[in-house]
Amino acid sequence: MKLTLRKQKQLYKRAAKAIEDYADRPDIVDIEFGLKLVDGLITDELCIRFNVRKKMSTKSLRSNLVLPNEIAGFKTDVVDFDNRLQILVLPPRTKIRPLIGGSQILSQIFLADPYAYGTLGAVMTLNGTYVGITNYHVLYGSIPAQMVQTDYAGKCRIFQHLHDTKSINSIGVASTVFDQALDFALIGIEEPVNLTQSLNGFPGVIKQIIPVDPIYGQTKVKKTGATSGITYGIVYGQSLRNPARFPIISDPNFQDKNLPLSLDGDSGSLWIVNDNDTNIKIVGLHCQGDGETNAVATSITSILNAVKKQTHEIYEN
Known part of the structure; x- marks a missing residue:
């Protein structure tokens, strides 16, 4: 069909x-x-x-x-399928400046040993300021949203490399814009960013957010995860319990069958349409995977609707 x-x-x-x-x-x-x-x-x-x-x-x-x-x-x-949240419990050791999407990030909450890091999905602009996007669980783990709102949002510092007392590896502060159910959170970026390459390994820039609602079996996607690097998949369905979630399976025409579609540490990366267009079209935010051929993403359309509701603004570049 x-x-x-x-x-x-x-x-x-x-x-x-x-x-x-x-x-x-x-x-x-x-x-x-x-x-x-x-x-x-x-x-x-x-x-x-x-x-x-x-x-x-x-x-x-x-x-x-x-x-x-x-x-x-x-x-x-x-x-x-054993899809799990994909934070990697190892200290990040790579410092990338200026910032680009697909880089590893570390929340102040998880500075205690062992470290737990995820992926900075992308750097974009909101109301004239730079923001990064990642998973809620990358920044806050399982901390309830009410506690995040009162104790961490707008205060929790985010690092792109190992923490130090002078905070020279900090990239910014967790934003007050987040949603635990949709598993996304924004970061106010304070470091220089590289807009000549918005996503690590992919040509093109995010001039504006172009959301795509996927069609099962037809929408081919790719992402850059901090651990797995560039991988390729196909959206093949949608959760009936949570309409904002959709499953992705390895694309046999692009993905090396000997390599996993996603790994621990990839949480927070963006799935984008797999084409050669330099206008990057975003499908969803990676949140889970089985470490083999399956992954789960949250609809970028649902995320943008939540951002608009909370900020009364629309992303633009």
């Missing part, structure tokens, strides 16, 4: 309504709507995919836990 974005949204709504009875089951990690995978490759068959904590044979399950083969006209699939 050759999907259009309009048709995809219609079918997604139908699937979301159909899985309401399964949405709160504790044995199910997530429920996705998208293209079925066979031997790790995308097919053209739409399905409802249940990601469970442990995949078991139907014979070993109680009858009330067996998932149906079909729901609302959609075939079902059961997987046990």
